[in-house]
Amino acid sequence: MNRIGSYTFSIEAGDVDIFGKYPLPVLVRKMLDCAGYHADERGWGLRHLNAGNCSWVLARAAIELENFPEIYDQIVIQTWVEDLNKHFSTRNFSFQNQKGEILGYARTVWSMIDLNTRKAVDLTVVSDISNHKVDKECPIDKPGKIGIVSCEPEYFHDVKYSDLDINGHVNTCKYVEHIINLFSSGIEQIVVLKRFDVTFLSESKLGDRLHFHRATASDHETQIEITGHNSRSICRAKITFKK
Amino acid sequence: MNRIGSYTFSIEAGDVDIFGKYPLPVLVRKMLDCAGYHADERGWGLRHLNAGNCSWVLARAAIELENFPEIYDQIVIQTWVEDLNKHFSTRNFSFQNQKGEILGYARTVWSMIDLNTRKAVDLTVVSDISNHKVDKECPIDKPGKIGIVSCEPEYFHDVKYSDLDINGHVNTCKYVEHIINLFSSGIEQIVVLKRFDVTFLSESKLGDRLHFHRATASDHETQIEITGHNSRSICRAKITFKK
Known part of the structure; x- marks a missing residue:
């Protein structure tokens, strides 16, 4: 089996935003679906892990696109495992349109937890993931520290x-959706979004109140933090716009 | 070409709700995607209509399921045109799982508008839709008057x-999502949802404030109305739960 997974799909009229573009939260959902297909096909997807009471947890991600896919585009998402140690696995992605043009890349960092103890599991003991590592170019920076x-x-x-989720x-995609929605009153900024970094720090559940804090670092960079009860940090993101 | 469109897809881990079931708003999105595939394949989809500055508008819908699809199910959505007159086209759907068991049905009523004048267009003059009518069973009631x-x-x-949307x-699916979210504080009710009727009365745009009114008609029936500025009615829904 090819170490790189390659998945093609069409962007329908109902998928796109007011600008006719594929929205970032929906692209993140699709990207995570592709991670699932790739892992499932190779025996270490959620359906195998859940049987052993384990689950993948997304710790950090960075996604950077020169151009977002548009209505009626056919896009190809490729995904592969870059590296693996006891604590983390790094999985990368590329996004391509029907003309074969690269639209962008993503880098994600995952850990694995035992669903009973909620503690991290040694990744190197899970099946043969390390045999699937690929040395393929992913020319974007790693997810940055945020x-x-x-501010209030x-x-x-x-x-x-x-x-x-289940x-x-x-x-994950709902955090991204709520974060991007903060730009609803200056919606034209969303069209020039170039890069999204995110770090997940703790979980939130039904009925929790999420607090959204935003700091504009410069014309082309904004940081967002979601906190919960007692200022517990849930998620931090950095959005970079085109200059 | 077969008059009935038939579309198969898998339900992924990321698609399901806290109960491991496919959520109603996501099922509605998928159902509308299938309507799009069916119409596109036959020459009267949005991509053809938009070229002539027209668009489909969903006026009413009813969806009734004995059981909702679950994680890792493969489901088949079938869709066909039941009838057509100058003002409205009725399109029905069936939902089936991988065992061939019928999960339920849906009925939808559509009009067509001219995107410049925002006025209704005579449907009988649009290509050959009436040649695609199918006399196939759809054993659920028509969308009810709501x-x-x-109440406040x-x-x-x-x-x-x-x-x-574009x-x-x-x-449409976002209205359904916001309506279902009203049951977040009594979330176990969502598992026994059986039927959803909805009527769309007017449009809403970025920044509009939506007001959600809910009246519990009985143990197993709730009505919801969304209004906008000056009590303008935007959307009305009726939710029927299993007894």
Whole structure:
């Protein structure tokens, strides 16, 4: 089996945003679906792990696109494992359109937990992932460290049914959706979004109140932090816009 | 070409809700995707209509399922045109799992508008839709009339980026998502949801404040109305739970 997974799909009219572009939260969802297909096909997907009471946990991600896919595009997402140690596995992605043009790349960092103890599991003992490592170019920076955003929250969201995944936690893509929605009052900025870095620090559940803090670092860089009860940090993101 | 469109897809781990079931808003999105495939394949999909500055508008829908699809199910959505007159086209759907068991059905009623004048277009002059009518069983009631819900709003939502479709209006599936989220504090009710009726009355745009009114008609029936500025009615829904 090829070490690189390659998945093609079409972008439908119902998928795109007001600009006719594929929205970042939906692209992240699709990217994670492709990670799932790739891992499933090779025997270490969620359906195998859950049988052993383990699960993948996304720790950090960076996604950087020169151009977002558009309505009726056919896109190809490729994904592969770059590296692996006891604590983390790094999985990369490339995004390509029907003309074969590279739209961008993503880098993700995963750990694995035991669903009973909620503690990390040694990744090197899980099947043969390390035999699937690929030395393929991924010419974007690694997910950056993102500091605390100390200003007051500007928006609140109480976690609802549609935010939850099968583990009862807020879904990764929903964090991305709520973060991007902070730009709704200056919506034209979303069209020039170039790079999204995110770090997940703790979980949130049904009924939790999420506090959204935003700091504009420069014309083309904004940091966002989501905190919960007692200022517990849940998630931090950095958005870089085209200059 | 077969008059009935048939589309198979898998339900991934990232698609399901806290109960491991495929959520209604996501099923509605998939159902509308299938309507799009079917119409596109036959020459009267959005991509053809938009070229002539027209668009389909969903007026009413009813979806009724004995069982919702579950994680890792392979489901088949079939869709066909039941009838057509100058003003409306009715399109039905069936949902089936990998064992060939029928999970349920849906009925939808569509009109077509001219995107410049925003006025209705005579459907009988659009290509050959009436040649595609199928006399196939769809054993659920038609979308019901839903009255005004006169109680005070219990929830407000300001329309955001992720709510919008390519026409700049709130996406059908997002209305369904916000309506179902009203049950977040009694989330176990969502598992016994059986039927969802919805009528779309007017559009809403970025920054509009949506007011959600809910009236519990009985143990197993709830009505919801979404209103906008000056109590303008945007959307009405009726949810029927299993007894």
